[in-house]
Amino acid sequence: MADAFDGILGQPQVRSLLRSSLAGDRVSHAYLFHGPAGSSKTRAATALAQALVCPHGGCGTCEVCAKVARHRHPDVRFEAPEGAAGYVVAQVRAIVSDVSLAPIQAARKVYVLDRADLMNAAAANAFLKTLEEPPADVVLILLARTREGVLPTIASRCLAVPFRQIPPDEAADLVAQAADVTPSRARVGLAACGGSIERAVSFVKSNERMEFRREVLHALEGLEMADAWDVVGRARGLVVLAKAPLDEVRAAHEAHLRDHADFLGKAAVRQIELRNKRELSAKSLESLRQIASIAGSFLRDVLAVCAECPDLVQNADVRSQVERCALAVDEARVVRALDAVSACESAISYNVSPETCVSALLFELREALYGSHSPRSACL
Ligand SMILES: [Zn+2]
Structure with missing residues (x-):
């Protein structure tokens, strides 16, 4: 049956890991998705968030799933570093205080933190306690280019999920298939979007x-x-x-x-x-x-x-x-x-x-x- 995880292109192992942890009710309180740019990490985080808040377990098509995809769901927050060099302490404190609030519409809250490798020691310190013991209804998903780039105090508190580098020809095929365009147009899209499959799909369309x-x-x-x-x-x-x-x-x-x-x-x-x-x-x-x-x-x-x-x-x-x-x-x-x-x-x-x-x-x-x-x- 089609679900939100189908959209995680080029990462079959990630798809099956996330599906089985959902099915077995073994959802971790914190994930670290690590892999090179363009390896579908954001797509995977969105799919997991959809699965956690959608009343149908992440159908990928209902109004709730659509809201998550548009970054419009009140219980799913997407964060990116606000400082030029990375996360600033004030931003992390704002996230921490938000985490303690109850969900508004869903049974759970999900936080997706892009570029967790850009969290320095001061920002990480402000975050550690929350990362270690978030409220039971909160799931944190951290994204990073490499696991090594993330401070060990952060990485060791998350379930690490590796994303593989998708070879260029395979990436072009995936974009071509998803957007229904020729592989050469798909390559053009990938080139314009720094190799990101998800962005290339919407670019070429x-x-x-x-x-x-x-x-x-x-x-x-x-x-x-x-x-x-x-x-x-x-x-x-x-x-x-x-x-x-x-x-x-x-x-x-x-x-x-x-x-x-x-x-x-x-x-x-x-x-x-x-x-x-x-x-x-x-x-x-x-x-x-x-x-x-x-x-x-x-x-x-x-x-x-x-x-x-x-x-x-x-x-x-x-x-x-x-x-x-x-x-x-x-x-x-x-x-x-x-x-x-x-x-x-x-x-x-x-x-x-x-x-x-x-x-x-x-x-x-x-x-x-x-x-x-x-x-x-x-x-x-
Ligand atoms: Zn849904």
Whole structure:
């Protein structure tokens, strides 16, 4: 029978472990899901949360399951580090005090803490007692890239569930199957989403996101001929597009608040507003990261062509643009350009303004690839 765990793509062992612990009523009070980026950890945490609060045991289709998936269920909280370097103590204290409150709609409460490897000793200390003995109706799910990256005091108090690295071809097949697209389009989506299968599935299904990718690639084309005003204009255009889906999210938030305003107290409204704000900023970061991921995957393709390994090209639909760029540059320049992409990714995490991040990225790519006095003959 189909259930929420079906969506944990590429991790059959995790699926069967979670199903059997649910069936045998052996749910742990704390889990540590650890594995590389893109290994379906968030999907698995969502499925487990659905199974714990859904009246049908995690059907994946009812209104409760849908609310969990949309991060709208009051008893399922998704947390990500709020500080640039990781969790801040105040955030952990807020989680700890929330844990002690009774569930609102379900029989249990679930907390999903992304990037538990970014919890330093001070934040971990504030969390230890809760992690050791949460209330009986609370389940904590911590996610981390590696088990070793998590402080031993945290890791030792959780049931560790390893997620395997999914090979690229298998990941492309999974995305292709789930989104009903060709494997080559699936690879494009994976490249734009930093390898995350779940995000790649929604990326390739969205015409608006695929159009966004085309615009990012378009902004890279002819960059060597672009003057400073042109570069700034391209960056501004990309930021506008990156923020476009946020309008929809914002409108949904406002509608939700309007519908519930009558029976929500002031404190609850304030809490929802804060959560909405966090969600908006997470969405906007995701869009900006996609610009960096798309540029990065394009450059890796250029590098592959420069190194005479054209079979490695992921963005097969823009192969001719990749080849034109490879003709105009050399490997050392592409490597420098990839460094600029990494620098942009860090700047995004440090909350530098989107306009600044993206225009700095385009200027640095132009400089790295063509030098400041680029010959204006060949074109990208
Ligand atoms: Zn359900």
